[in-house]
Amino acid sequence: MKIFNLSILFIILSSFSFENFDVDELEKESILYNASILAKNYSGNKDQWKHEYGLPKPKQICEKTSVWLDSYARAIITEKGKTVIETLSDPNLWNILTDIGIEGIHTGPMKEAGGIITGTHTPSVDGGYDRMSLKIDPNFGTQAQYLEMAKTIHSYKAAIVGDLIPGHTGLGYDFVLALMNYKDYSGLYHMVEIDKKDWSLLPEVSENDFSKNLSFNEVDKLKEKGYIVGRLQRVIFAEPGIKVTNWDATKKIKGTDGKTRRWVYLHYFKAGQPSLNWLDPSFAANSLIAGDIMESVGVLKNDGLRLDANGFLGIEKKPGKEKAWSEGHPLSLISTNLISMLTRKLGNFSKENGGFTYQELNLTIEDMKTMLKLGSDFSYDFITRTAYVHALISEDADFLRLNLALMNNAKISPIRFIHALQNHDEITYELVEFDINAEKEFSYKGGQYTGKEIREKIRDEDFSKILTKKTPYILPSGNGPCTTMVGLCSAALGYRDIFSMTKDQKEMVKKAHLLLTFFNAMQPGIFMVSGWDLVGAYPLKPTQVKDLIKGGDNRWINRGAYDLLGDSDQKFSKSNLPKAKTLYGSLNKQLLDPLSYASQLKKMLKIRKEYKINLAWMLDVLDVKAAPLYIATYKLQDKSLLMIALNFSKDPIEEEVDITQIKYSRAKNLMTNKKEEKSFFSSKFNIKLDGFEAKAIVF
Known part of the structure; x- marks a missing residue:
């Protein structure tokens, strides 16, 4: 050419x-x-x-795979002479991942991205989310290597989840x-x-x-x-x-x-991401995305696909209105349904089920509910994500309780969500539910507040603590702070120089990180942990990625390169991202220490699997007196009751709760495998938690 x-x-x-x-x-x-x-x-x-394809089947999928590694190809450190895809298909890696309890991987975008508008290939403007062909990006490896990776992952009875970008191309x-x-x-x-x-x-x-x-x-x-x-x-x-x-x-x-x-x-996003027209008489966009689905599930053997920003597929002029209807449009709903159904129809996840999808949809709870009815099997959990972050920063779980109550009131089960820690994006503070419903009143902290008041309060409280001169390792974006979970926990604890933390400070950061991990791992549905979480990645210093962030995209500081096994001496990924400093180190070394992050995660995931928490049914979020205390109850598959309790404060908490369903029962702490003190004939239980402690108690 x-x-x-x-x-x-x-x-x-x-x-x-x-x-x-x-x-x-x-x-x-x-x-x-x-x-x-x-x-x-x-x-x-x-x-x-x-395959059946008309309805989502989240339970059937969760029964087979409910804990995923969230990978990002551009951040993978490889051994010399190895490609990114070969690194992710290493049996040594999967021996360790499955030992920890991980049952699948989201690979992140791996197809060619960027443009040719200048006559030669120009790089991606958005970390791979501006697809330009169906070919595997040669920076990551070859199609043959990808197929070998899929074969390896499937041999461990794990799922492989790719990416679909239905709203735009490069x-x-x-x-x-x-x-x-x-x-x-x-x-x-x-x-x-x-x-x-x-x-x-x-x-x-x-x-x-x-x-x-x-x-x-x-x-x-x-x-x-x-x-x-x-x-x-x-x-x-x-x-x-x-x-x-x-x-x-x-x-x-x-x-x-x-x-x-x-x-x-x-272009909803960047100028290098022209938006597709899902209702053109040619139906060309529909055909283009169908091609990507066929390539992903038919050729590359992906089990599922992440739908990127699928809430922006329809746009319409509104007479008399200054702004167009550009979010939550019915065309987005219809298009998502078609994408999800085609993936279910053509996929090969199992003999019973075709492919599956999950949507990255940060819209209102009602919009999420509508789009989950016939469309994606799962939706990224934007409902509790900012709320649990706020609970840690403010030592106050009231906003988290409010969001779970709204989810319950909407009759959406947590099993329909991807509950995640760090990803490649910023920690979003759009708080769409409260932005769209700005004038609606919500019951919050014992009073009635409008959505606008709540949104402003949460943003002001958190940004005043974590987006200041005292936290130079966190940078702003249009939607929220850019950092890693280690950076977030450090800021919540008030640590200024995270690159020179004391041993005690590092231990406190790990405890806070494990608390957030516990909250997500004990949720029904899919739990997703990133490579950055597994190694405890620090954010990169802005000077390390100055060329990448000069256009204002500060997310690159939370995308530092990492080496899960610690086998490589490379200081940069294949995509030239600098290696991030890590708090925990390689998985190999961590698993030798029973108190390490990876070992504690392994313990959580063992409990999750043994008690089938991924399939549990949420019963209630308890009203409690202590603001940092969060307690939720679930019905397990064997009809027993599970209580999840977290203390978002550094200080100990003790409080008595009264739950009718626990009368005539004993209490067992699943993390310690020991009995908790409780009268068999009483419906009351005294919960005791140390600072940043969490408990899973079965009655």
Whole structure:
């Protein structure tokens, strides 16, 4: 392909013309074209009809796999001569992971990402979440190695979960063909050709740029002209001088028909992530994503797929409203249902069940409930995530209790959620439930407060403690703080210089981290622990990733590279991320110490499996007197009652609770395997917890 054989490595846009592209070669590399090839393996074939697909089956999935490692390919340290995929498929690693109790892995995005808009491959602008082809990224390995990895993981009866990005692509082959108005490719995207007579409404694009972000004034004028739906409900990744709105205007581009055009295109996220149009008459976007599903579950043998930002698949103008309907739109619901059903229909997780999906959907509880009815099998737990973080920072679990009560009132079982610790993103403080319901009153801390008041209170309290000059290891993002769990726990404890902590301070950080781990591991549903958690990764210093964060994306400080087995002497990952300092070290060494993080996690997961806590039914979240105390009760599969109790304070707590169901029963502490003092004939129980202690007690 001639665009990849150019002798000059860096070609600026001012010297590159779209006429240099070989359209036939572009098409062969495009996702849409390859989707049509993959579809031939299924159309008119009996393989389409092996599985039920109409309804989610979270319980059946949880019975087979409910504890996952959350991996991030760009952060994996490899041994010299080994690829990332070979490292993740190492039997030595899986011997240790399964010994700890891990039953699956979310790999993170592993397909080629970035763009070719300049005539040569440009790197990803969002850590792999701007897919440009169905091929495995050569930085991680080969397709053959991926298939061998899947075979190895399946031999341990573990699941492999990939990624699907239904809302956008990168600036790759499909987008270039769309800009050239080739075949149905322009129908892929939410992009609009602007009449030449209206080019005066568009900003000038410099020679070295491909597009320019529109101002609010320019968006309003284009809306008045009927070109676009206008402003969106939010501007994600807003950054002064870089991104003010969700719309970009391109420079002049000559199409395959010889006509020169200027386009305006939508991007919910970054300019390098053009949004797909899920309701174009060509249904091209639907076909493109179907191709990704077929490649992932049919070719690469993934058992499940994570749906990235699937709440942003529909957008509509609202007459008389300043902003468009751009979140929680019915089209997002319908599209998610179709994606989930197709994955269930074509997948091969088990003989009974096809593939499965989980959605990364940070919307209201009602929206989550609606989208879980027929769509994804699981949803990322954004309901309790910020709440348990706030409980640790403030030593007050009232907000956590409120969020669990809202979940209970909505009749959503915790089994429908992915309960996780650190991931590749920031710790979000969008608090969408309270933002969307800003004027609604909630019962909180013994009074009635509006959603707006609660949201402002939580954000102000936490940010005033963890986003200050005293915590330089935590950086802000538009949605919340960027750090690791070690960084978060250190800030909650008031430690300023985490890179020079004392032995006692490190022990306190580990206790706080284990407390958050316990809360999530004892939840029904899926529990997910990241590689960063397993080694106790510190956040990177901003100077270590200054080039990556200069555009305002501070999440790179919580994406430091790590080596789970400690076998490598490399200081950088294959993606050139610096190795993070770690609090706990390699899993091999940790498992030799019964008090280490990994050993304590292993103990939790053994209890989780033995008592089938992953399948438990939540009964109640108790009202208690002590603010740092959190107590919830669950019904186990054998009908016994499980109490989970956590102390989010550094100080001891003692409180008596009265639970009708525990009358005529004994109490056993599952972590110590010892009896707890309780009268057999009483419904009362005295809970005693040391600072940052947690107990799982079965009655």
